[in-house]
Amino acid sequence: MTLWRMELARLFRTFRWAGLGAAYIAFGLLGPLVTRYQEALFRNVGGGITIEAPPPTPALAISAFVGNASQIGLIVTIFIAAGSLAFDAHPEWASFLRTRAPLARILVPKFGVNAAAAASSFALAAVVAWIVTTALIAPIPATAMLAGIAYWALYLVFAVAVVALAAGIVRSVVGVAGLTAVVLLVLPLFGQIVASVKPWLPSSLVGALVELIEGTSATSFLRAAVASALSTVVCVTVAVRLLARREV
Numbered sequence: 001m002t003l004w005r006m007e008l009a010r011l012f013r014t015f016r017w018a019g020l021g022a023a024y025i026a027f028g029l030l031g032p033l034v035t036r037y038q039e040a041l042f043r044n045v046g047g048g049i050t051i052e053a054p055p056p057t058p059a060l061a062i063s064a065f066v067g068n069a070s071q072i073g074l075i076v077t078i079f080i081a082a083g084s085l086a087f088d089a090h091p092e093w094a095s096f097l098r099t100r101a102p103l104a105r106i107l108v109p110k111f112g113v114n115a116a117a118a119a120s121s122f123a124l125a126a127v128v129a130w131i132v133t134t135a136l137i138a139p140i141p142a143t144a145m146l147a148g149i150a151y152w153a154l155y156l157v158f159a160v161a162v163v164a165l166a167a168g169i170v171r172s173v174v175g176v177a178g179l180t181a182v183v184l185l186v187l188p189l190f191g192q193i194v195a196s197v198k199p200w201l202p203s204s205l206v207g208a209l210v211e212l213i214e215g216t217s218a219t220s221f222l223r224a225a226v227a228s229a230l231s232t233v234v235c236v237t238v239a240v241r242l243l244a245r246r247e248v
Contacts, residue, residue: 003105007084007113016080020117023076024069024125031065032132058140061133063210066152069122070206075181077121077156081114081163082176085239088246089172103244107164111236115160119153126152126209140213147218148209151225155205158228159184161235168242202228 191198204224
């Protein structure tokens with residue numbers, strides 16, 4: 001348990017947990033607020049410009065939250081995870097770790113702590129968005145919201161697993177974050193090109209929360225959830241083998 005405690009301490013003592021939480025919670029507040037009061041905000045644009053905003057709905061409020069979470073929030077998640085998983089970027093630190101434990105015992109705690117931090121930060125932010133949306137606009141069905149949060153958390157776990165795999169391919173933190181961002185960006189594009197594989201892609205889970213609120217069945221995303229879970233295991237397993245073969 002020493003490496004788990006060390007990774008947890010690293011996450012909290014460097015206040016990376018605060019940055020991660022703030023990146024999601026801020027949008028959990030702003031998404032519903034902007035959606036509810038967008039008409040008043042647009043009315044003050046001035047210049048004789050008339051902007052008609054659609055009536056605020058729970059789906060629009062959560063969509064605003066998810067849109068920012070899938071961009072800025074995900075980028076923050078990637079860089080924080082890369083800072084931990086790309087430990088070979090610092091040869092002295094890498095040598096210290098590698099002489100104390102097998103690669104699997106080093107990588108799994110790093111992956112687990114960062115994945116849990118990302119998933120819990122998003123879940124907390126989603127609950128905030130849920131509460132604000134219910135208070136300002138309209139209630140959201142609990143089953144749809146909880147299922148959507150679970151699917152999104154699974155996607156973030158997969159994203160951190162991709163970070164781990166990227167750390168086995170390149171050394172630098174920026175390189176790991178960049179490679180991860182490219183992979184996560186290409187996946188939905190691939191789904192647009194090859195429609196038959198879209199239901200199986202982990203990226204399909206990004207839109208699950210909004211679609212569930214709009215009435216889509218939760219079972220529609222089971223294939224993507226299974227693929228995400230299996231891909232996560234594969235990414236972490238391959239990452240361990242790649243890092244084990246690398247010379248520091």
